[in-house]
Every structure is written in C-alpha cells, then in structure tokens.
Amino acid sequence: MTNEITTVGSELQLSATTSRRINSSLESLFSHPISTSSHPNDEYESLMHKLTSMSSTRDVSKYMIILIGLPAAGKSTVSGHLIKFLKETNTTLNIRCQMFNAGDVRRKEKTLQIAQDETEDIFDPKNSDRREEFAKVAFNSALDALNNDKCDISIFDATNSTKQRRKYLFNELRSFNHSLNSKFVISPIVMHITCSDKKFVRYNVHHKAFNADYFDKQYESSIKDFARRLTHYYTQFVPYTEDEFDHMHSNCLYDNHHGIFYFHIANAGSTATTNIIKYSNMASYDTVKLITALDHFTTNYAAMFGKQYISKVKSFTQFSKVISSNHYNFSNALKELSRLKLLRSVIDDNYFKKLPRFYEINRILEE
Ligand SMILES: Nc1ncnc2c1ncn2[C@@H]1O[C@H](COP(=O)(O)OP(=O)(O)OP(=O)(O)O)[C@@H](O)[C@H]1O
Numbered sequence: 001m002t003n004e005i006t007t008v009g010s011e012l013q014l015s016a017t018t019s020r021r022i023n024s025s026l027e028s029l030f031s032h033p034i035s036t037s038s039h040p041n042d043e044y045e046s047l048m049h050k051l052t053s054m055s056s057t058r059d060v061s062k063y064m065i066i067l068i069g070l071p072a073a074g075k076s077t078v079s080g081h082l083i084k085f086l087k088e089t090n091t092t093l094n095i096r097c098q099m100f101n102a103g104d105v106r107r108k109e110k111t112l113q114i115a116q117d118e119t120e121d122i123f124d125p126k127n128s129d130r131r132e133e134f135a136k137v138a139f140n141s142a143l144d145a146l147n148n149d150k151c152d153i154s155i156f157d158a159t160n161s162t163k164q165r166r167k168y169l170f171n172e173l174r175s176f177n178h179s180l181n182s183k184f185v186i187s188p189i190v191m192h193i194t195c196s197d198k199k200f201v202r203y204n205v206h207h208k209a210f211n212a213d214y215f216d217k218q219y220e221s222s223i224k225d226f227a228r229r230l231t232h233y234y235t236q237f238v239p240y241t242e243d244e245f246d247h248m249h250s251n252c253l254y255d256n257h258h259g260i261f262y263f264h265i266a267n268a269g270s271t272a273t274t275n276i277i278k279y280s281n282m283a284s285y286d287t288v289k290l291i292t293a294l295d296h297f298t299t300n301y302a303a304m305f306g307k308q309y310i311s312k313v314k315s316f317t318q319f320s321k322v323i324s325s326n327h328y329n330f331s332n333a334l335k336e337l338s339r340l341k342l343l344r345s346v347i348d349d350n351y352f353k354k355l356p357r358f359y360e361i362n363r364i365l366e367e
C-alpha cells in the first residue's frame with residue numbers, strides 16, 4: 001500500500017482565506033447596533049468575549065467522513081470497526097463519532113417492499129430523485145450533529161455512487177464552512193470501501209438477507225432483490241479516482257483549514273490500495289493525530305479486522321464446514337445448506353458476467 005502524504009498550499013494563500021473568514025465575522029459583529037447606554041469598557045469586554053468564544057469554537061476540528069462504495073461492499077461494517085479502533089487508540093479515544101445512514105432514513109419513511117416493477121423499485125436509476133432526498137436528509141442530520149457539537153466526526157453512510165452526488169456534498173460542506181451561522185469548520189474525509197472478490201460479494205449478499213430491509217422477507221426473495229439492487233448500482237456507480245480527488249483538492253483548498261484526505265480499503269484490506277493525505281500548512285495537531293490514526297487503520301485493516309472476516313468467508317462456501325458447525329443441529333444444517341445452494345445459484349458466475357461494467361469498474365479501482 002503506497003501512501004502519499006504532503007503539505008500543500010502556500011501559507012500566504014491559506015492565511016488570506018482565514019483572514020477573509022475572520023473579516024466577515026467581524027463585519028457581522030460590528031453590524032449589530034452598539035448600545036450607547038453601557039460603559040465603553042463594557043462594550044469592549046463584551047466584544048472581546050464574543051471574539052474569543054467565536055475563534056475558539058471555529059478552531060475546534062470537526063470532520064465528516066464521506067463513505068463511497070457499492071451496496072454490501074462493507075461500508076457500515078468497516079465504519080463500525082473504525083469507531084471501535086478510534087475508541088481503543090490513545091490519541092483518538094475522546095473523539096466522538098456518529099453514523100448517519102441514508103438507508104435508515106428510507107426505512108423510516110417506508111418499509112421496503114420487494115418491488116414488483118420498476119415504478120416501485122427505489123433502487124432503479126429511474127427513481128434516483130427519491131433516493132437523493134433520503135440521502136440529503138441523512139447528510140443534513142450529519143451536518144447538524146457536528147454543528148450542534150453532538151459529535152466530532154460524523155460518518156455519512158450512503159453509496160455516494162455518482163460524481164454528481166459527491167460534488168453536491170462537497171459544495172454543501174463548502175457553503176457550510178463559509179456560513180456565519182456555522183459554529184465549526186468541517187473537513188471532509190473520503191473513505192472508499194470496495195469489494196470485487198466474488199466470494200466476498202456472495203458472502204456479503206447472504207448477510208444482507210438478514211438486515212433491516214428484509215427482516216420480514218423470505219431468504220430467496222431477499223437475495224434476489226438484493227442482487228437486482230446491486231445490478232442497478234453497477235449501471236450508475238462511478239469509482240472515486242485520483243482525478244476526482246485532485247479536482248476536489250483544487251476546489252476546496254481555500255475552504256479548508258486542515259487539508260484533504262482520501263482513504264481506500266479494498267477486499268477487507270487484502271488488495272493493495274493508495275491513501276492520499278494532503279495537509280494544509282494550518283492543519284491542527286488534532287487533525288494530524290486523527291489522520292495518522294486513519295492511515296494506520298486503513299493500512300493495517302487486514303491484520304486488525306479483515307483476517308477474521310476472510311477466514312469466515314472461506315469456510316462459509318464449504319459445505320463440509322456448514323455440516324461440522326451444525327453438528328448437533330441436523331435441521332439447521334439442512335436449512336443452511338439449502339440457502340447456500342440457492343445463494344450459489346443466484347450469485348453465480350453468470351450473475352457476475354452480466355453485472356454491467358463489473359470488470360471495468362474493478363479494473364479502475366485496482367489500477
Ligand atoms: N470487513 C468486513 N468484516 C466483516 N464482515 C463484513 C465486512 N464487509 C462486509 N461484511 C459482511 O457483509 C455484510 C454487508 O456489509 P455492510 O452492511 O457493511 O455493507 P454496506 O456497504 O454498508 O452495504 P449497504 O450499502 O447496502 O448498506 C455485513 O453484514 C457483514 O456480514
């Protein structure tokens with residue numbers, strides 16, 4: 001895994017940005033009518049107090065982790081591992097993390113019905129406008145939680161599979177950072193979670209059949225529905241590349257105190273990837289501590305968490321292991337074997353062959 005760490009942006013450019021922000025804040029302070037009844041010293045004291053509290057809150061580091069990845073790639077699971085890791089690491093144990101899942105917003109609105117046709121199918125690209133609405137609700141909650149100091153890192157958990165969506169998110173963060181109503185400056189951190197190994201995909205889809213979308217559905221209809229969902233996503237998913245990062249970097253440099261960061265975990269850490277870490281000259285000590293921890297987490301993910309998962313995937317596909325792990329429960333063994341057979345017939349080689357752009361997308365990711 002090759003990681004790129006640089007410091008970017010001249011101090012002059014960045015301090016110009018900061019002073020622009022402080023100047024506009026000052027303007028707002030002075031635009032309030034100044035009371036003539038109080039003593040001039042009181043006025044001064046109160047102004048200084050306001051300034052001190054303003055600069056101290058706006059200087060506290062807040063971050064939004066924007067996840068990118070196809071359904072069942074492992075985004076939520078890896079995020080859970082990340083939260084655990086940060087809690088158990090000395091330098092980051094006080095950082096408060098919260099997850100915001102676009103799927104949870106969708107589920108609150110309506111229990112997922114297995115679609116009979118495309119008009120009902122929320123994952124059909126034809127219905128992407130509705131999905132955008134759910135994602136916006138989750139994203140705004142993630143922003144609010146940071147602004148109201150409910151957490152220090154919010155993890156925005158959605159597939160964020162199009163460039164258009166990502167552009168929208170970065171622009172929103174940019175406007176947030178410029179707004180005088182914002183109490184903090186938020187730095188975006190992109191985390192790409194990808195899964196191209198067919199055995200992993202099969203295992204993950206199997207586990208999706210037991211998630212909140214399908215709690216009241218039959219196994220067969222659940223995996224078929226999820227397989228269709230994945231197919232829809234393959235028609236629209238655009239992998240996040242270094243070009244997009246560079247574009248975001250040149251657009252965000254002036255808005256961001258701390259820098260721009262990109263992390264990638266592929267196949268639970270078993271495939272080599274590249275992290276890109278570009279600090280600005282004004283990155284805080286807290287930011288460096290967090291980014292160092294994230295770099296360690298992603299670089300060592302396979303050893304810390306991936307290994308166990310990979311060994312489970314290996315034994316999952318072996319009929320003999322299913323039988324031996326259900327040694328005392330014959331009917332359970334039969335049930336699991338029939339599910340496995342079904343899964344293998346739905347998510348078979350032909351399914352992958354027919355997945356739109358499966359090889360193209362994964363080639364880009366592994367370049
Ligand atoms: N790294 C991993 N470690 C352990 N289990 C994993 C891992 N990645 C995926 N899985 C398994 O695959 C299932 C699906 O993963 P997960 O729900 O995290 O994917 P996701 O990308 O968040 O999916 P979605 O976008 O559909 O919400 C999990 O329930 C888990 O069983």
Ligand SMILES: O=P(O)(O)OC[C@H]1O[C@](O)(CO)[C@@H](O)[C@@H]1O
Binds near residue numbers: 072104132157158
């Ligand atoms: O709108 P996006 O970015 O595709 O993400 C939303 C979807 O992501 C998922 O977590 C992927 O399965 C769904 O539960 C959710 O509806």
